[in-house]
Amino acid sequence: MTLESAPESSLPTNDSLTRTPADDIVTDPVLDLIVDPLAESIKGGEWWRSAVIYQIYPRSFADSNGDGIGDLAGITSRLDSLVDLGVDAIWLSPFFTSPQRDAGYDVADYCDVDPIFGTLDDFDTMEQAAHARGLRVIVDLVPNHTSSDHAWFIAALADGEGSETRARYMFRDGLGENGELPPNNWQSVFGGAAWTRTTNPDGTPGQWYLHLFDSSQPDLDWTNPWIRNEFREILRFWLRRGVDGFRVDVAHGMIKAAGLPDYFAPKDGGSMGGDAVDVPYWGQEGVHEIYRDWHLVLEEFEGDRVLCAEAWVEPLSKLAHWVRPDEMHQAFNFSYLETPWSAPELRAVIDSSIEAFHGVGAPSTWVLSNHDVIRHTSRLALDAPPLQGAGIGPLSTPKPDEALGLARARAASLLMLALPGSAYVYQGEELGLPEATDLPDAARQDPTWFRHNGEKYGRDGCRVPLPWDADLPAYGFNTTGDSWLPQPGDWQDYARSSQVGVPGSTLSLYTAALRERRDRGLGVGTIEWLEGYGPEVVAFSNAGVIVIANTGSVPVELPVGDIVVSSEALTEAALPADTTVWLIAREG
Ligand code: NOJ
Secondary structure (H helix, E strand, O other), X not given: OOOOOOOOOOOOOHHHHHOOHHHHHHHOXXXXXXXXXXXXXXXXXXXXXXXXXXXXXXXXXXXXXXXXXXXHHHHHHOHHHHHXXXXXXXXXXXXXXXXXXXXXXXXXXXXXXXXXXXOHHHHHHHHHXXXXXXXXXXXXXXXXXXXXXOHHHHHHHHHOOOOOOHHHEOEEOOEOOOOOEOOOOOEOOOOOEOEEEEEOOOOOEEEEEEOOOOOOOOEEOOOOHHHHHHHHHHHXXXXXXXXXXEEEOOOOOXXXXXXXXXXXXXXXXXXXXXXXXXXXXXXXOOHHHHHHHHHHHHHOXXXXXXXXXXXXXXXXXXXXXXXOOOOOXXXXXXXXXXXXXXXHHHHHHHHHHHHHHHHOOOOOEEEOOOOOOOOHHHHOOOOOOOOOOOOOOOOOOOOOOHHHHHHHHHHHHHHHOOOOOEEEEEOOHHHOOOOOXXXXXXXOOOHHHHHOOOXXXXXHHHOOOOOOOOOOHHHHOOOOOOOOOOOOOOOHHHOHHHHOOOOOOHHHHHHHHHHHHHHHOHHHOOEEEOOOOOOOEEEEEEOOEEEEEEOOOOOEEOOOEEEEEEOOOOOOOEEOOOEEEEEEEOOO
């Protein structure tokens, strides 16, 4: 990385913020060229089978109004940087009306935009601007729970026991002589009991309601046909607005086992599931009927739309059930995300991913980071990273080694982007951003932190606003310098302005990898394992490209060839530790 600063515009002028998509189409001479990929991929169909999808966390991407929280107009203003990067689609974490108790995953109105992010018009402008640039747009659907501020929940509380509105949620009487004990022993993913007791209008204690997450996120009852119908309409609302698909939150949690039996978790009771078996609230068979239904709703609309499951389900052969031909199209491959930087384990997970997903006719997905996990730049530097959701903070030991983490992250990303299927890139990873590990307690916002009384740091460290410009306030996230989570003082080198066009920068690496991936058809290719490189090496060919990743400590001799892209500059015909290369073999 270098400190040298390449010219880069800062936040948009008012002019570019108010520019309409129609203006773009008419006035931008370059745009005709840029529009083509979208048209082409529409013709080709099933774009999502090989797409690189960039996750935007709207609170932290770009802030147009200077209030310290990112917004939709900020996203619009920065779309060109994503075109330059070379991604195919964007997925936006929730921007809907919400009290923001869980950063927007607590939705109070599924069909409107929260004022902190803008308006529906801002959404339309952003979406049209994205489409005009050949970028698909995926929005986040949060169907397992609403916010406790949602009109449905407010009515359910007011209408009382036995009402139709209560039947939309999971209200139950408590146990014990006076109903003073929760209905069962389930734990919230964020810590503490998964039940909260209500108070009746006359002040007496009432029923309990279930919340697998925060108490401000009551679970809906998906056995209720009324809820199913409402969500069909919510899907149609966004499909009519032209979205290309939905990332579905907690897609393994919407149906609970009949009778809500107690569950004795083997380890971390509050986990998202993973390999835990027979959990009465994760991975129940009944969820699949919902996705078959949604598949049909998507088919009501022209074009090629996608449902992507956030389902923490293992093994992969079980996760594949979410992407059977009449259900969803993709599921996040968290087994891959959770694989350490170890060649034998990487080879095994790549094999089982391809086998499991291809077995049902779906593409595999690949992902290394998102807004819920420690950024892979930091995670891969730790031998035993904290469990999902726990985070890293000032008192954590050991702290990740930044240089080691960055080298491994670059190598891991280059390996991931060589794999056939669809890859997800979380905002900031193209800059090599590390986890912010020194956030002060007072700045923390994740409910995990509060519900564990500060014993788990939570996920704030991967959500810090992006650095766009090394020399501007808030690194160009906005013009006021405000930032809802404090940005570390030493992120100048990570800023986009320090990396754009700079050979060897992480941004240049991602840009080159995405271009080559597209040009050479790696996303639609097939891998063949290459033998003879030793146990610490992942080596395969895909679409004529030889991909070699060295997870060990000893340099690996390279075949004679022309380097396409490499995660570190190579000075000799050997691949150093923690490095990945793509090359084309040369005879002799
Ligand atoms: C998964 C989301 O990714 C996470 O951020 C959120 O807190 C939970 N689901 C609850 O909606």
